[in-house]
Amino acid sequence: MRGAPLTRAGIAILTLVIVVFVLLPIFTVFLWAFSERWPGAKLFPEAFGLKWFRLLIESGALVQPLTYSLIIAAIVVVASALISIPAAYVVGVKRFRGREIVESLALMPLIVPPIATGVGILGYYTQIGFKSNIWAVASVHLIGAIPFMFRSLAAAFESVDPALEDAARILGAGRLRVLRHVYLPLITPGLLAGSVFAFAWSLNEFLLTLLVGLPDIVTLPVQIFRYVGGYYIQVAPVSALSVILLIPSIIFLVLSEKYIRAEFVPGAGVKG
Amino acid sequence: MVSVRLENVTKVFGKTRAVDNVSFTVEDKEFFTLLGPSGCGKTTTLRIIAGLVEPDDGNVYYGDRLMNNVPPEKRNVTMVFQNFALFPHMTVYDNIAFGLRMRGWSKSDIDKRVREVAELLRIRGLENKYPHQLSGGQQQRVGLARALAPQPEIILFDEPLSNLDAILREQIRFELRDLVKRVGITSIYVTHDQAEALVVSDRMAIMRSGRIIQMGTPKEVYERPNSVFVAKFLGIATILEGRVEEKSDEGYRFTLAGTGHTLRVAHSFVEPGGKGFVVIRPEYVTLLRIDEEPDENILEGRVEKATFLGSTIDMNISIDGIVLRTFVKATEMEVREGMEVRVRLSPEKLVVVPPED
Ligand SMILES: Nc1ncnc2c1ncn2[C@@H]1O[C@H](COP(=O)(O)OP(=O)(O)OP(=O)(O)O)[C@@H](O)[C@H]1O
Ligand SMILES: [Mg+2]
Numbered sequence: 032m033r034g035a036p037l038t039r040a041g042i043a044i045l046t047l048v049i050v051v052f053v054l055l056p057i058f059t060v061f062l063w064a065f066s067e068r069w070p071g072a073k074l075f076p077e078a079f080g081l082k083w084f085r086l087l088i089e090s091g092a093l094v095q096p097l098t099y100s101l102i103i104a105a106i107v108v109v110a111s112a113l114i115s116i117p118a119a120y121v122v123g124v125k126r127f128r129g130r131e132i133v134e135s136l137a138l139m140p141l142i143v144p145p146i147a148t149g150v151g152i153l154g155y156y157t158q159i160g161f162k163s164n165i166w167a168v169a170s171v172h173l174i175g176a177i178p179f180m181f182r183s184l185a186a187a188f189e190s191v192d193p194a195l196e197d198a199a200r201i202l203g204a205g206r207l208r209v210l211r212h213v214y215l216p217l218i219t220p221g222l223l224a225g226s227v228f229a230f231a232w233s234l235n236e237f238l239l240t241l242l243v244g245l246p247d248i249v250t251l252p253v254q255i256f257r258y259v260g261g262y263y264i265q266v267a268p269v270s271a272l273s274v275i276l277l278i279p280s281i282i283f284l285v286l287s288e289k290y291i292r293a294e295f296v297p298g299a300g301v302k303g
Numbered sequence: 304m305v306s307v308r309l310e311n312v313t314k315v316f317g318k319t320r321a322v323d324n325v326s327f328t329v330e331d332k333e334f335f336t337l338l339g340p341s342g343c344g345k346t347t348t349l350r351i352i353a354g355l356v357e358p359d360d361g362n363v364y365y366g367d368r369l370m371n372n373v374p375p376e377k378r379n380v381t382m383v384f385q386n387f388a389l390f391p392h393m394t395v396y397d398n399i400a401f402g403l404r405m406r407g408w409s410k411s412d413i414d415k416r417v418r419e420v421a422e423l424l425r426i427r428g429l430e431n432k433y434p435h436q437l438s439g440g441q442q443q444r445v446g447l448a449r450a451l452a453p454q455p456e457i458i459l460f461d462e463p464l465s466n467l468d469a470i471l472r473e474q475i476r477f478e479l480r481d482l483v484k485r486v487g488i489t490s491i492y493v494t495h496d497q498a499e500a501l502v503v504s505d506r507m508a509i510m511r512s513g514r515i516i517q518m519g520t521p522k523e524v525y526e527r528p529n530s531v532f533v534a535k536f537l538g539i540a541t542i543l544e545g546r547v548e549e550k551s552d553e554g555y556r557f558t559l560a561g562t563g564h565t566l567r568v569a570h571s572f573v574e575p576g577g578k579g580f581v582v583i584r585p586e587y588v589t590l591l592r593i594d595e596e597p598d599e600n601i602l603e604g605r606v607e608k609a610t611f612l613g614s615t616i617d618m619n620i621s622i623d624g625i626v627l628r629t630f631v632k633a634t635e636m637e638v639r640e641g642m643e644v645r646v647r648l649s650p651e652k653l654v655v656v657p658p659e660d
Contacts, residue, residue: 199405
């Protein structure tokens, strides 16, 4: 029972960290975003309303960036899934030798500083004139999205009994139909988990988006930095934008509680 | 319907020769069993027949047709798996219908056929359930129904009963054999359970380390094992070391090592002058009354251990340092531990096999 106080202390610290760095900031952001009138001396706003959202919409600072963000995120989800499925199948099902190497290679993009790759990519994107459009931005988002998607899918494929593929083949299904009728339905939880992470990654990505997207492609995070990056910080409109940015995360959080099993979330207790 | 022929088939995984130069023919509508210990290459052989594994060497024929380059989905073969391998996201109906859909059957034909095999396997009423809602025995029936539905020419069984409890296993194995015999499908059955193999097979092959070491009907292989391995693997046997002395019209003379007793044995896989092991099944041993006339192959000893098994008594008889195992009917005689007995070993049943290398 010597571990009990330690466990309690650990949980307390974890809770504190979550409160200070996640819940409290989000609470503050919501306060700012929905404040109608908030004199400086007061602890809470005097009135709540949608003033800042209206302002953002009228100034054109919301709709266009949001549209770009969502379209790009959708492209990133689909593309990362299409790219990851074959690789995840090979790693998860075929268990070939060297799969550990492939798995860690797939995580490389998350470790390498994006500024390094970003500048390099910018170099040759500029040379071939592939810049300042949603495809260019989506393509750099894939660098971060694929590792998440791949991990989730590989774990999902690994959880499928390999005998099912044999059974389906024997019963007359070619490889494609095995994928469609057996694997796809069974990896859906992993696909959802991967999509959530890929989507969230794309939605939040800032640095590479800035490098490759400007001047024409301004996504939500880039727009936010326009407000906070200057000589003064406009907290209220930034908060309103941040709330918008939070909505998909909240939706996914709720969805994932219902549909996603923890074992397909990258790094969440996946065996091995 | 069709025969299956393997010709010098070999499959190597890394350093393991999983299947090592295996050849055999399974006749049309025959029930053929591959029997062997874990890891001897049974599953790999089966998967090669199905087309799920490509052999490194050798040929597989269905009838006269070379199948090496035919993918599994184009072969008219189905399989029943050890862990059932039912599709967990499909109902029983969809599981059974899967093979039919893949083969492009019409909806009404599928309906009819699913009903037919569900009836055959007595699983009507389960159609809308999911596999996880079924008992092991029910899952096994669904697996079998799914394999029978597309009317395959060949059906493969990979230890289909090993996940069931002992009672169910014994019931289903008769039923299973009856079923495929009734439908008339060439069947290849893999198991490591010798009792199961003896019961279901028309013919069987004993595998060890990727090779087939003996083939024949269950009776042939049981009564005339060609090696210590087969003798031990199949049924119960006392195996005693000795030397084959000479050959006569009535068989061979065999001297038991250590004791100097000689036995007449009808069959030997060892030439006279060679060392070998005599295989003595419990049923080849008869207990004699003390006053009975001496005959040949008589040994005297003492009951070392007697275990009451209900209808029979399992005995170890110690004879000059060797131990012989046999059974007697419980009603036939009174057996006590320590009792002096004389036994006769039926010479026409005894076999001498070569030593292991
Ligand atoms: N895909 C594979 N990769 C590497 N080695 C394999 C593979 N499949 C089988 N083996 C090896 O080949 C040998 C034979 O395996 P196989 O599965 O055919 O045995 P088995 O007789 O079916 O055994 P069991 O009764 O345990 O099912 C084993 O040593 C096994 O480890
Ligand atoms: Mg096996």
